Amino acid sequence: MKNHPPRRPARILPIIIFSQFAGTSLWFAGNAVIKDLQNEFSLGNHAVEDLTSAVQLGFILGTLVFAALSVADRFSPSKVFLYAAILGALSNLGVYFLANGFAGLVLFRFLTGFFLAGIYPVGMKIAADWYERGLGDALGFLVGALVIGTSFPHLLKNFTHGLDWKLLIFATSGLAMFGGVLIYAFVPNGPFRKSMSHFEWRSVYKVFENQSFRSAAFGYFGHMWELYSFWALIPWILAFYKEAHADAEFDVSFWSFTIIAIGGLGCVIGGKLSLRAGSSKIAFYALLISGLCCLLSPVAFDLNNLWFLIFLLIWGLAVVADSPQFSTLVAQTAPSEMKGTALTIVNSIGFAITIISLQFLKQVGFWFHEKFMFMWLAVGPALGCIAIFRLLKKGL
Structure with a gap:
């Protein structure tokens, strides 16, 4: 008798997508109002790097804790998502209610990042529990939601010019709390979920024993060297260009949103193409294109308005596709009972790399002319392409 795959309600993916978007809108909430925070708390010029790093550090610690305790594999992922969304939202509100200086801002952005560890990788774990086939396509929509969520505060800022910055925090x-409630209420545990019956210390490093898993993970690490430095500094890139070109006329907040958000389209297109070409091929070529954008970035600063924005749109499309x-690839090459732990620990290491990258670029800005800063991001895509080449040969 032929076995049919379990029936998947049509609501599942749209709800996961919206909830992922809602939860990850917390990520760059601080970046979107950075000018207001600088004025309110008398912050220095490099506050954007410091506050972004605080979120990333919080996310890294959160993912380490979640991975070490195998939270997403031992407990219901939907419940984990709900609690993380609520606690992340409360931490975000702490910027308004409790922060009274730079140290307070760093603390609450750090806590927001910590609880994002229960949103982003756990959302992918929930999707993996519902999708055995076509996971690349499903995650294309899901990471696209992350991209839109990440860019959303910039859009809100664009539409709330002249209004109190605290409205964006609220x-x-x-939105994050609402997303958590939706997941909990309408997305039960998936049919492909295999839970761990007990806690295993070895699970954190056991996943790296597989060579194919290591290739996927190291490719991801190269990708992360570039991604968040580019995203975090998009407003700075646009403002720097406007200062250097007297005829430049564009809204920094709107274009920050657009350049980051177009990556969501890249994720969806890449997901669709992966159904035919395979995930490793799509990852390789997207990484190659974004790496070339890094190398060409000094030239882009000398382009006219239109071509400069087109260049950034291409970069934004490829950088996260x-x-x-x-x-x-991480989910496919990890043991089935440890998918949640595998996704979480790889995220943890990847985001640790973003801290190094951001702080490195901060120093490069002192050593070289600013328009040459982003060439250094090409190191990550280059190493990532080398790592993923092994999986290309296997046709994954």
């Missing part, structure tokens, strides 16, 4: 916090495919 809006993103409320490989992300869902790397997550797919």
Whole structure:
């Protein structure tokens, strides 16, 4: 008798997508109002790097804790997502209610990052529990939601010019809580979920014993060297260009949103293409294109308005299109009962790399002319392409 795959309700993927978007809107809430925070708390010029690093550090510690305790594999992922969304939203609100200086801002952005560890990788784990086939396509939509969520505060900022910056903090916090409730209420445990019956210390490093898993993970690490430095500094890139070109006329907040958000389209397109070409091929070529953008970035600063924005849109499209495919390869090459732990620990290491990259670029800005800063990001895509080449030969 032929076995049919378990029936998947049509609501599952749209709800996961929206909830992922809602929860990850917390990520760059601080970056979107950075000018307001600088004025309110008398912050220095490099506050954007410091506050972004605080979120990333919080996420790294959170993912380490979640991975070490195998939280997403031992407990219901939907419940984990709900609690993390609520606690992340409350931490985001702490910027308004409790922060009274730079140290307070760093603390609450750190806590927000910590609880994001229960949103982003856990959302992917929930999707993997519902999708055995076509996971690359599903994660294309899911990471696309992350991209839109990440860019959303910039869009809110664009539409709330002249209004109190605290409204954006309230809006993103409320949205995150709503997303958590939706997941809990309408997305039960998936049919492909295999839970761990007990806690294993070895699970954190056991996943790296597989060579194919290591290739997928190291490719992802190269991708992460570039991604968040580019995203975090998009407003700076646009502002720097406007200062250097008297005829430049564009809204920094709107274009920050657009350049980051177009990556969501890249994720969806890459997901669809992966159904035919395979995840490793899509990841390789997206990484190659974004790496070339890094190398060409000094030239882009000398282009006219239109071509400069087109260049950034191409970069924004390619820079994250490989992300869902790397997550797919990680999930496919990890032991089935440790998918959640595998996704979480790889995220943890990847985001640790973003801290190094951000702080490195901060120093490069002192050593070289600013327009040459982003060439250094090409190191990550180059190493990532080398790592993923092994999986290309296997046709994954």
